[in-house]
Amino acid sequence: MTDAERLALIRDVLGGIAPEAADAEIAGDADLRETLDLDSMDFMNVVIGLHERTGVDIPEADYSELFTLDGAMAYLAAKGA
Amino acid sequence: MSDTAPMTYREACRQALIEAMEADPRVFMMGEDIGAYGGCYAVTKGLLDMFGPERIRDTPLAESGFTGAGIGAAMVGMRPIVEIMTVNFSLLALDQIINNAATIPHMSGGQFAVPLVIRMATGGGRRVAAQHSHSLEGWYAHIPGIRILAPATIEDARHMLKPALADPNPVLIFEHVMLYNDTEPFDASVNAVDIATAAVRRAGADVSLVTYGGSLKKCLAAAETLAEDGVDAEVIDLRVLRPLDDATILGSVRKTRRCVIVDEGWRTGSLSAEIGMRIAETAFFDLDAPLRRVCSAEVPIPYAPAMEDAALPQPATIVATVRELMGRG
Amino acid sequence: MRDFKMPALGADMEAGLLAEWLVKPGDKVKSGDIVCVVETQKGAIEVEIFENGVIEELVVQPGEEVPVGATLARLDGEAAKEEGAAPAPKRPSLPKWPPPPLPAKAAPPAPRHPPAPAAAAPPAGGRAAVSPAARRRATELGLDPETLTGTGIDGSVTLADVEAAAREPGEKRPAEAPAAEAPPAKPARKGFDPAEMRKAIAAAMQRSKREIPHYYLGQTIDFAAATEWLAATNATKPPPERLMPAALLLKATALAIAEVPALNGHYEDGAFRPGSGINIGWIVALRGGGLVAPAIRDADKQGVRDLMAALRDLVQRARTGGLRASELGSGTVTVTSLGERGADSVIGVIYPPQVAIVGFGRIAVRPWVVDGAVVARPLAEASLAADHRVCDGHLGGLLLAAIDRHLQQPGKL
Numbered sequence: 001m002t003d004a005e006r007l008a009l010i011r012d013v014l015g016g017i018a019p020e021a022a023d024a025e026i027a028g029d030a031d032l033r034e035t036l037d038l039d040s041m042d043f044m045n046v047v048i049g050l051h052e053r054t055g056v057d058i059p060e061a062d063y064s065e066l067f068t069l070d071g072a073m074a075y076l077a078a079k080g081a
Numbered sequence: 082m083s084d085t086a087p088m089t090y091r092e093a094c095r096q097a098l099i100e101a102m103e104a105d106p107r108v109f110m111m112g113e114d115i116g117a118y119g120g121c122y123a124v125t126k127g128l129l130d131m132f133g134p135e136r137i138r139d140t141p142l143a144e145s146g147f148t149g150a151g152i153g154a155a156m157v158g159m160r161p162i163v164e165i166m167t168v169n170f171s172l173l174a175l176d177q178i179i180n181n182a183a184t185i186p187h188m189s190g191g192q193f194a195v196p197l198v199i200r201m202a203t204g205g206g207r208r209v210a211a212q213h214s215h216s217l218e219g220w221y222a223h224i225p226g227i228r229i230l231a232p233a234t235i236e237d238a239r240h241m242l243k244p245a246l247a248d249p250n251p252v253l254i255f256e257h258v259m260l261y262n263d264t265e266p267f268d269a270s271v272n273a274v275d276i277a278t279a280a281v282r283r284a285g286a287d288v289s290l291v292t293y294g295g296s297l298k299k300c301l302a303a304a305e306t307l308a309e310d311g312v313d314a315e316v317i318d319l320r321v322l323r324p325l326d327d328a329t330i331l332g333s334v335r336k337t338r339r340c341v342i343v344d345e346g347w348r349t350g351s352l353s354a355e356i357g358m359r360i361a362e363t364a365f366f367d368l369d370a371p372l373r374r375v376c377s378a379e380v381p382i383p384y385a386p387a388m389e390d391a392a393l394p395q396p397a398t399i400v401a402t403v404r405e406l407m408g409r410g
Numbered sequence: 411m412r413d414f415k416m417p418a419l420g421a422d423m424e425a426g427l428l429a430e431w432l433v434k435p436g437d438k439v440k441s442g443d444i445v446c447v448v449e450t451q452k453g454a455i456e457v458e459i460f461e462n463g464v465i466e467e468l469v470v471q472p473g474e475e476v477p478v479g480a481t482l483a484r485l486d487g488e489a490a491k492e493e494g495a496a497p498a499p500k501r502p503s504l505p506k507w508p509p510p511p512l513p514a515k516a517a518p519p520a521p522r523h524p525p526a527p528a529a530a531a532p533p534a535g536g537r538a539a540v541s542p543a544a545r546r547r548a549t550e551l552g553l554d555p556e557t558l559t560g561t562g563i564d565g566s567v568t569l570a571d572v573e574a575a576a577r578e579p580g581e582k583r584p585a586e587a588p589a590a591e592a593p594p595a596k597p598a599r600k601g602f603d604p605a606e607m608r609k610a611i612a613a614a615m616q617r618s619k620r621e622i623p624h625y626y627l628g629q630t631i632d633f634a635a636a637t638e639w640l641a642a643t644n645a646t647k648p649p650p651e652r653l654m655p656a657a658l659l660l661k662a663t664a665l666a667i668a669e670v671p672a673l674n675g676h677y678e679d680g681a682f683r684p685g686s687g688i689n690i691g692w693i694v695a696l697r698g699g700g701l702v703a704p705a706i707r708d709a710d711k712q713g714v715r716d717l718m719a720a721l722r723d724l725v726q727r728a729r730t731g732g733l734r735a736s737e738l739g740s741g742t743v744t745v746t747s748l749g750e751r752g753a754d755s756v757i758g759v760i761y762p763p764q765v766a767i768v769g770f771g772r773i774a775v776r777p778w779v780v781d782g783a784v785v786a787r788p789l790a791e792a793s794l795a796a797d798h799r800v801c802d803g804h805l806g807g808l809l810l811a812a813i814d815r816h817l818q819q820p821g822k823l
Binding site for chain 1: 641644645648649650652654655656695697721722725726749750751752
């Protein structure tokens with residue numbers, strides 16, 4: 001998966017939870033939970049969405065690596081997705 | 082075995098008076114034709130000979146005067162029993178009863194009690210026309226400060242007088258004219274009744290017939306007819322029209338979930354309206370059918386026998402009303 | 411011929427806009443099927459039907475706004491009504507299910523009395539005549555009395571008619587909504603109108619603050635055991651099967667409510683009526699403002715994994731306008747949990763006619779004294795707002811203590 005594909009995938013998952021995310025300008029280092037007003041349930045659904053689309057397990061201890069777009073892309077890349 | 086010899090309602094009233102006169106020298110009677118004539122309905126027959134003219138006092142045709150005299154006597158310690166020939170004539174004494182008897186204990190801050198008993202006949206059916214046939218006890222039941230009794234049985238006629246005399250406030254006793262000649266077995270072992278509660282005269286499961294006085298026997302007759310149809314009616318005898326025994330009325334209605342109030346008074350602004358409203362206020366969610374009433378037709382009670390019978394509540398109208406309520410109309 | 415009517419989706423709803431039909435004339439429907447979508451102040455709500463039959467006519471067309479109780483569609487008169495249908499959504503305030511079925515009788519029951527004569531006076535306003543006693547009993551049994559044949563005066567439905575309907579053979583619990591079924595493809599729905607939802611919230615909360623004498627209690631709960639247990643159990647599960655603290659809060663509250671039933675139910679007409687099950691209204695904040703409190707039925711009887719699945723499903727549907735009529739207004743007590751980005755504590759406003767709301771602030775690591783030493787512990791503030799007309803603080807304290815106790819044994823939830 002290329003970086004562009006990963007970004008598209010992450011934005012698609014986010015858009016399923018926060019519809020405005022599809023078009024929003026989101027800085028790579030911005031906390032997605034703040035920017036998109038994601039609560040714990042939303043964030044859990046982000047994790048589940050990424051897991052289902054990529055097969056990456058994402059243990060709870062790693063959740064904090066997904067708080068930003070840059071972090072999420074790096075995490076998925078590191079896990080081979 | 083208790084003694085249950087038959088007795089008439091008239092005799093029960095008479096024995097109650099004799100007992101009261103013998104028991105307490107402060108008791109005396111006043112009224113029109115109660116002495117020499119023996120009473121319009123012969124309730125006081127023989128009492129003049131027994132107790133003399135000082136205690137059995139014939140009065141002029143002046144209800145306001147002798148009722149007022151009774152109030153004054155009660156205030157100074159006597160125990161007068163005033164007889165008014167019929168409730169229709171008591172209207173001449175309304176001011177004494179309502180403005181004086183009912184209010185003096187309150188307005189004097191309790192300094193004066195008014196231990197007065199007023200007996201009067203009420204109701205229709207004797208072919209004596211409108212000025213002698215109305216049922217106005219419901220009006221009196223509107224008034225705070227007086228207790229209203231309606232003995233419907235021989236036992237109540239015999240025993241309600243004693244607690245009425247013991248009450249420090251005025252008590253009005255309404256005797257239905259069609260009851261005086263009734264004869265029933267009288268249980269001599271019973272020697273007291275209360276003047277606070279209603280009585281279940283017939284237990285039933287399907288509908289409550291709430292009534293009093295002269296309509297009780299009509300309701301009991303209707304209940305027997307209804308039983309042949311498989312409708313099990315409960316009959317409540319109010320006994321005390323003021324204060325009403327809400328607990329017994331509501332307990333019955335909560336059990337049967339249907340209620341027909343049978344009241345010889347006119348429907349409009351009647352005691353039956355008061356009872357129905359209390360049920361609606363308190364037991365609405367227990368009801369399984371609308372409340373119904375059987376009352377007198379809204380006319381001065383007619384003189385012609387067929388018309389008088391048609392104007393008054395009758396067992397057949399009670400039966401028809403209940404059948405309709407049960408969805409069997 | 412029976413009528414399918416616009417339900418009241420909450421005590422304050424007066425009218426609803428029919429957004430779309432999911433059935434057409436000739437379609438067979440069974441109890442529990444979602445047949446249409448209604449736009450309300452709370453957004454688009456999927457409305458179930460609680461009868462079996464065939465749709466004969468769609469009376470109201472999409473885009474029409476009609477008052478509560480108006481006929482939306484007619485069903486054929488042939489198909490048997492499902493016995494013991496779920497409570498009509500029209501009166502969702504007292505959710506109760508019928509009792510277990512009695513042994514079936516050999517022969518189908520004959521009506522006790524012939525049907526009411528045609529001359530029976532139609533009740534005012536087109537409503538079926540139902541006696542007050544029958545209506546109360548039907549509510550207790552979860553029956554819609556207006557669907558029964560009346561044998562009373564003027565064809566009215568009496569207590570005996572309701573009892574007879576409850577005794578009829580074949581009665582069964584209404585089917586739970588088939589959660590696993592793939593949802594039919596739906597056209598896009600109009601989102602809720604934030605201004606309308608604000609009005610609905612304002613009405614409910616004004617009524618609450620005007621009528622309910624609230625009392626408030628708070629208690630700090632040590633979440634160490636729950637946090638450790640969650641971490642351990644989630645470590646072995648893939649993301650979709652992981653639990654969130656919310657599931658534990660929900661279950662612990664449900665179990666505690668079962669111990670203090672005086673806080674579970676509705677206060678109406680001057681009297682408290684206990685709920686027949688523990689149906690927890692779970693507050694879901696909507697993106698862009700507004701909130702709904704759909705109910706999770708019998709939460710005390712479900713496992714935490716089922717509750718977690720139910721929560722995810724509810725939150726998802728609440729935010730996409732897919733809540734069902736039976737989920738609205740049927741709660742017997744409310745829980746609000748602020749989640750990990752929320753404030754430290756919340757003091758709730760009771761959702762009338764309920765009598766209690768339990769709140770949980772975020773779980774955060776704070777100093778806590780354990781065995782005489784100050785240590786860092788994950789803690790959360792639990793709160794209770796309850797109705798003083800129904801109970802006092804002592805009872806409320808028992809509830810919070812029970813929640814605490816259950817959360818100390820997360821493995822047993």
